[in-house]
Amino acid sequence: MGQNYGHLSLRERVEIEVWLSQGHTQAWVADQLGRSRSTISREVRRNGRPTRQWPGGYDGERADRVAQRRRRWDARFKLERQPDLRDLVRQRLAMGQSPEQIAGRLAHEHGRTLISHESIYRFIYHRSAQKDYWHRLLPRKKSRRGRLGRRGGSPASLMSQRRSIRLRPAQADDRSIPGHLEADLMAFSTYGQYVLVIHERCSRHTILRRLPDKTSQTLRRHLWAALVAMPEVMRQSMTIDNGTEFALHYKLACLLKASTFFCDPHAPWQKGGIENAIGRIRRWLPRKTNLDTLSDDQLAAIQNAYNATPRKCLAYATPQEVKSKIINRVALQT
Numbered sequence: 001m002g003q004n005y006g007h008l009s010l011r012e013r014v015e016i017e018v019w020l021s022q023g024h025t026q027a028w029v030a031d032q033l034g035r036s037r038s039t040i041s042r043e044v045r046r047n048g049r050p051t052r053q054w055p056g057g058y059d060g061e062r063a064d065r066v067a068q069r070r071r072r073w074d075a076r077f078k079l080e081r082q083p084d085l086r087d088l089v090r091q092r093l094a095m096g097q098s099p100e101q102i103a104g105r106l107a108h109e110h111g112r113t114l115i116s117h118e119s120i121y122r123f124i125y126h127r128s129a130q131k132d133y134w135h136r137l138l139p140r141k142k143s144r145r146g147r148l149g150r151r152g153g154s155p156a157s158l159m160s161q162r163r164s165i166r167l168r169p170a171q172a173d174d175r176s177i178p179g180h181l182e183a184d185l186m187a188f189s190t191y192g193q194y195v196l197v198i199h200e201r202c203s204r205h206t207i208l209r210r211l212p213d214k215t216s217q218t219l220r221r222h223l224w225a226a227l228v229a230m231p232e233v234m235r236q237s238m239t240i241d242n243g244t245e246f247a248l249h250y251k252l253a254c255l256l257k258a259s260t261f262f263c264d265p266h267a268p269w270q271k272g273g274i275e276n277a278i279g280r281i282r283r284w285l286p287r288k289t290n291l292d293t294l295s296d297d298q299l300a301a302i303q304n305a306y307n308a309t310p311r312k313c314l315a316y317a318t319p320q321e322v323k324s325k326i327i328n329r330v331a332l333q334t
Contacts, residue, residue, distance in 0.1 A: 008035075008043060008067070014060035016040065078115060079123045089120055093137035096283040096305065099124070100312045108316045121145070139283040159262065161250040165239060165270050168261040172237060175273075178202040178326045179236030179257075182274035183223065185214060185245065186285065193291040195299070196222050197281065199274040200234060203322040204311055206277050208303045210291060220248040227255045233330045234323070237261060239271045281306060 008016075012033055019029045026044065030037040047063035050056030079086040092102045099120035106114045127134040128143065135143050172180035178200065186195040194214050198207040209222050227235050237258035240246045242265060249260040263270040284302045285294075307323075310316040 008039070008064075010061070010064045013043070013047075013063045013067075016043065017058055017060035017063075020044070020058060077123070077126075078119050085115065086123075089115070090134075090137065093124075093134075096139060096280070097309060098139050098280075101310055101316070104312045104316045105310050108310075139280045141286075158244065159242060159247060159249075163259060163261050165261045165263050168237060168239065169258055172201065172239075172258075175201045177236070179232075179234050181235065181238040182271040183238055183240050183246075184271070184274050184278060185211070185219075185243070186278055186281065187214075187287075188285075188291060189288045190290055190292075195285065195291070196226075197274060197278055198223070198226055199277045200319075200323070201273050203319050203326060204273065204277070204314065205234075205319040205323040206274075206281070206303065206306055208281070208299055210296070210299060214245045216245055216247040219245045220251055223252055224255070227252060231327055231330070233326065239263065241268065241271065277306070280309075 012035075015033065016029055019032065020026070026040045027037050030040045033040070043063065044058050047066050048056065048058035054062070079089060088106075089099075089102055092105075093099075097105070099117040103113070103115055103117040103120060124134040124138065125145075135141060169180075171177040180201045182199045182201060184197055184199075186197055188194070192213055194211040196207075196209040196211050196219065198209075200206070207226055209226060211218055211222060223238075235256055237256055238249075238252070238260045239262075240249060240260060241263050246260075246262075253259050268275050281302065284305070304320075307320040308318050310318055314322055
């Protein structure tokens with residue numbers, strides 16, 4: 001019996017067609033390909049049966065097209081056929097994990113791929129089309145996949161001592177060196193409610209601080225308090241957008257080795273780490289949230305839950321685990 005248990009290739013299917021047409025038995029074909037005899041039998045039975053458009057008989061090229069189409073179609077319903085796996089995926093979606101995190105963590109835990117993130121997405125949007133609205137379990141609750149357009153203006157010309165992101169140290173770009181931060185605000189439907197978000201690019205560790213308002217003085221005070229509490233290795237530079245709430249950014253320079261840097265106008269992707277983080281945090285804090293009903297302990301619990309979530313970009317480690325390793329490594333070097 002053969003030892004190759006992968007999907008049959010187009011070449012193998014063509015060889016099956018040729019050898020069967022020459023009168024060889026399925027057992028002989030299996031031995032030649034190093035496959036199980038049941039694999040050849042099942043292949044011929046499934047892909048050689050007659051249909052309304054096909055009179056019957058095995059054709060290698062047609063069999064490969066049929067198998068590829070069936071694989072794409074079946075992926076959508078893998079979770080339908082496996083209720084235990086479906087319930088596990090739904091549970092982790094409800095915990096705020098994305099399909100990529102779920103698929104990656106399951107593979108990490110079981111030592112093999114149980115399901116791909118694309119299969120999860122296909123099932124989610126298939127169920128949403130059936131009015132089950134599985135997309136509401138996604139971190140951003142998007143009813144369709146894709147990007148939104150841009151809008152609004154920029155007060156970049158009003159910023160004193162503004163330094164472009166193009167002057168930021170190159171080591172910050174590939175996220176290999178810790179300490180390069182990004183900061184932004186989360187706004188809510190209720191007027192005057194904001195949460196300051198600070199994101200470290202290497203570890204993806206994120207800090208949340210409630211703000212009473214969005215004046216530049218208030219923001220500078222809270223940024224100062226957050227930076228002072230960080231180990232020096234975790235505060236090398238900070239990238240921000242052109243909102244006027246960051247007008248006093250230069251007063252933080254003494255706490256940062258490489259100062260502050262501003263994104264280009266209308267280019268939020270230049271601080272994509274924090275944009276992604278805010279999108280994930282919206283799972284717990286949607287825009288309609290009333291912060292007056294949220295205690296400091298609850299906000300801290302949301303921060304801890306975010307930092308304890310495994311990330312694909314960290315090989316499914318958590319931001320808190322990576323941050324701890326960075327700090328411990330620096331401590332051993334001093």
